[in-house]
Amino acid sequence: MTMTNNSPTSPEDIAATFAAMEAKIVKLPAGEPNALFLARAEALMPVLQESCQSPISLVRALPDADAYLRFRMEVVATAAEFERSTWRQGQEFIIDFGGHRTGHLSFQLLAVDGPADSPVKLRLTFGEVPSDVAVPLYPYTGVLSAAWLPDETFTVDDLPQLVRVPRRHAFRFVKVEVLAASSRFGVQFHHVTAHALTAASKQPEPLASASPEWLKRVDEISIATLRDCLQTSFEDGPRRDRRLWLGDLRLQALANYVSFEANDVVRRCLYLLAGLPRADGLVNGCVYERPQASYADTVMLDYAAIYNVTLQEYVHATGDVATGKELWPVALRQIELLCETVGEDDLFVDTGATFCFIDWVLPLERSTAMQGVLIFTLRRTLLLASQLGCESDVAHYAEKIERMVLAAREKLFDVSLGMFVSGPAHQLSCASQAWMVLSGVPVNDVQAATALRQAMSLPQSIKPATPYLYHYIVEAMVTCGMSDEALALVRHYWGGMADAGADTFWEVYEPGKPLSSPLGDIHINSYCHAWSCTPSWFFRAFGLGLKSHT
């Protein structure tokens, strides 16, 4: 399955796209923090589990046209040989820990062959993938701050010394450069240790051993991705942002229920988001967790809607009705506010007042997808009400859902194409079909499947750019009985990342385009990103790819 690339490629295009999307995120004032909710979140702070790992080997990065990320790693020394190796000013090496982790690095730095008559200045570069350590980070061309780039320069005064890098990093590889040291001595690195951190306190059951190998590998990578994003909240990515984003949260929570069951972290995240609303009560797109939870002024309408979905699924997965009831007013307020965006014709109206994310593609016309998001959310909110015994609060929304579904069928469906269109130019996109299907707008599964298939194949249809939207396409496919095609898409997309050497799933993956970055520089891409972790949910919750094999 191949798709046209719809992401900008020139640095100017990327900067313009980013600026335009940033500009659409209207900064609205913070509401009053909810002290009770924030206290609940604080009380739910998980204890992080630390596990230590030693290097597997030293490697060097060799350019390789056959490698998706353009480099392959060749082992140059065993861990035991490394422990005996001496390094001097100007030398460098790359440590391979054999897999991705989120955490700290420590080592004992020793002087050999003479007294340490000067400090030692080191630069460490933490790599999630080979290109992070194979290609210099600078000059940097990305649109996000270079402060996110994963390198550290520091000086060790007195040797021997146990060095523990205070900042947390996300890495499989660590490039170490001895920038400066007196010529009178060499240094050795003993007991190099990665201190991996996660709030996951159990190991999920592996899939049945008879499962397809590719599928087991994709499941492992999904689980590793979730594990490394699962910290004091569900972070979007441990390299960059390191933030609780609502859109990512739902996908992580789903994967979590079938794996780590760190359900109190989901609960904590629901309280954090509810505790820091916008002035009008809309839930924020993200939360800054440190040094203390604070308002982030990044409200996005579709993310706010997803809050209710996430709460409903949390109550469903855990049976924690008490939390559901305590947060029910928040959910109610969301649908009140969200319905204000619906016009008299029962269609969503994008006033631009609040940004809708949907996917990382600027030219995407989002109104049809948003119509789907709103219907989906209203349905789930009614389901939540029934779980909580609060049906009467929302009974009047049932008719609203009906009207919105009918309006979508009448005004957004192009019968000749068999697809949903969006906006005055009748734009075709995967996003529109996915959300229409998820919200139950198509009259039957055949209509749903046709729309999805066409969207994926027609050249003029805007394709997904991120794993986030890929997820919703697969979820939509599963919803309308397209299990085989859903599985094929997982195989193609997430399996493609696995084939490309991923240890954890990436923020950005456009098959065939290893240099793709919506942020203008692959060095700022996150290669362990929460919104990529849902294959495990498809496998474990729906048996996708497994039912015929187990």
Add this chain to the structure above:
Amino acid sequence: MTMTNNSPTSPEDIAATFAAMEAKIVKLPAGEPNALFLARAEALMPVLQESCQSPISLVRALPDADAYLRFRMEVVATAAEFERSTWRQGQEFIIDFGGHRTGHLSFQLLAVDGPADSPVKLRLTFGEVPSDVAVPLYPYTGVLSAAWLPDETFTVDDLPQLVRVPRRHAFRFVKVEVLAASSRFGVQFHHVTAHALTAASKQPEPLASASPEWLKRVDEISIATLRDCLQTSFEDGPRRDRRLWLGDLRLQALANYVSFEANDVVRRCLYLLAGLPRADGLVNGCVYERPQASYADTVMLDYAAIYNVTLQEYVHATGDVATGKELWPVALRQIELLCETVGEDDLFVDTGATFCFIDWVLPLERSTAMQGVLIFTLRRTLLLASQLGCESDVAHYAEKIERMVLAAREKLFDVSLGMFVSGPAHQLSCASQAWMVLSGVPVNDVQAATALRQAMSLPQSIKPATPYLYHYIVEAMVTCGMSDEALALVRHYWGGMADAGADTFWEVYEPGKPLSSPLGDIHINSYCHAWSCTPSWFFRAFGLGLKSHT
């Protein structure tokens, strides 16, 4: 008073000179550490006093041909204005603390004008003098490791955050560069604080207010220099080396007895040096103090000799006979070993087996100066013996001294020149005259003074390169009744540094040559260096410059 410059100037010369001097420091194996002495040293570890200071202002460095160090600092903002200033990526500023200190920097880093949606990457450059922060540290051309250069690059993840730079620095100025941060917010630096550290726990009496202004200023700078070098040992310089060097120790101890009276730190240093001897028992030139006291393989004959002088002066200053007696075997062993370098003609023979420092000038012929050092040391060791009641141990050295004095008078004195010569080429130098005078070789003060005066004025005489040898010239002048010329030299040399804007006295000062560095780059020079701190001793112990004024 002007003197010809005898230091190398081209980078190649400097590198060659440094390599040649390094090569002369024969690396000999360590002896068995003396556990008792090291335990004594450990027990004498001083508690450092911390005093906090706020910035005086923000400044900028303006090139100024009239300023000795080529820049003058212009105030651009008050401390209060600074506290309200907001900085963004790419901006930089220079904080002036109004004086030199050794210690740590801390500040509260805040985000303003928006949420901190990225880390903040900062580079700090710590300046002892304006040129440190006015001229980029890189590219670096010095012969010592670039790891000594006083800059720090680090990233602060979560704002607001109290940042305390973990490494100790020596500074008056701090250049702060905001290397990277998201454009969505600015940063402010609140409560910027220099945490000055010293083992000095009292403030010396100021000189009489009627003393000459220049002299009071030179005294203040000397005291500040000593204070900032006075840490858990007497360091040579808090910027670089940060090491207990024996040659520097004697000069610091002398200034200390008339100022801070941190006599237990002198005692600790004597034990540290005695505890880590060379295999044959010779005391090392320096000690590495951290992370634990260890052998430094930098024995220099003149420094080892100075050990006995320092011990004698310690017992004299403190009356601590017990320590003197405990360390007496070390002193005895020094003179035994030192006398092995004296030939049958009672003259020192430089076999090259152990380096003699004397001064930072490679072409200096050191044998006559060493003859003086040895006689001086033997005399002081006999004096120490009388202080300790151990005269009988060393009685036989009295005749040795006589013979060495006579040999020097007969074979090292050029009657026609009225000066002492050194080596087969009869080299003339200030170093030779100073040490001959200090050891009492001239037959009278007139001969001594003539020799010193000629050495300072004759073009072919090798001049001092460092404050270390300047000290011994002044000390020699004081010894032979040249108080006026001694004072004039202090006024010229140390007063010259004061006029050039010194807050503390420098490691390297060649009048008229602000770019002079024996290390190949002024950025590696130390501008607070212990061997420069003795004017206070001359003023306070001898009343130099004060007797006619008080």
